[in-house]
Amino acid sequence: MRNQRTRPTLPAPMSPDAFQLPVWFDLAATFAFAVTGALAGLNRGYDIVGVFVLALVSSIGGGLIRDGIFLPGKEPTPLLTDGRYLLVVVVATGVSALFGRHVKRFHRVIALIDAVGLGAYAAFGTQKSLQFGLAVPAAILIGVINAAGGGLLRDILTRQEPLVFRPGQFYVLTAVAGAVTFVFLSVQLDLDATLAAVIAIVVTFTFRVLTIVFNWRTTALAAPSERDLTP
Structure with missing residues (x-):
């Protein structure tokens, strides 16, 4: 009887202990992101x-x-x-439609909430992917999509070249920093997931605020060809 050889299996990625975003925080971040989307619609002259x-x-x-x-x-x-998420979106839409000019005055506050939510969603999406059994690189990718995917969908729906693809202030890179920080702390250092998430949020928030204050920007790797510039 021949000895049966078993195929070597790759070790499954470590799954950190679960952490949950506080509901009030999640709803506040949802409201801030919804306001940015609603203002984009108002600027383009869309109806309700x-x-x-x-x-x-x-x-x-x-x-x-x-x-x-x-x-x-x-x-x-x-x-x-959970109906509260859609309710928050409805409220954000109404507030933006009725007080659009006044809402724009609070763009700094919205930007700060956006910066906190960016890190939180990056860490949360990364954690959920690890618990689902995905490899670390894939988990980081999904964490970044969790954080910045809404803006990508917004630009696609409005038939604009996605802002995340064009040179500009660090945004996706800040989400990457949050996701990588969470993986390093929770998987490599075996830190408590909640503490790792808090540190990842602080790192992302700080990075994003510095980006806004000092206007740190990415640059194009090559000049676009004339063919790409013609409609």
Whole structure:
């Protein structure tokens, strides 16, 4: 009887202990992201339907991509089963539509909430991917999509070249920093997931604020060809 050889298996990525975003924080970040999407719709002259759709995809689009495409589960995503998320999007749409000019005055406050939410969603998406059994690089990728995917969907719906592809202030890179920080602390150093997430949020927030204050920007790797510039 021949000896059966077993195929070597790669070790599964370590899964950190779960941490949960406080509901009030998650809803506040959802509201801030929704306002940015609604203001984008107002600037493009959309009606209430268009403004609401942009607010919706900007706020929960990244989470829907995460749960609907990369990490499908047996139950629907909480973003759709918990009515508070859609209610927050509706409120953000109404506030932006009624007080659009005044809302723009608080762009710094919105930017700060956005910076905190960016790190939180990057860490949360990364953690959920690790618990799903994905490799570390894939988990980091999904964490970044969780954080910045809403803006990507917004630009696609408005038929604009996605801002995340063009030279500009560090945004996706800050989400990458948050996801990598969370993986390093929780997986490599075996730190408590909540503490690792808090540190990742602080790192991302600090990086993003410094980017805004000092206007740190990415640069194009090559000049666009004339053919690409013609419509």
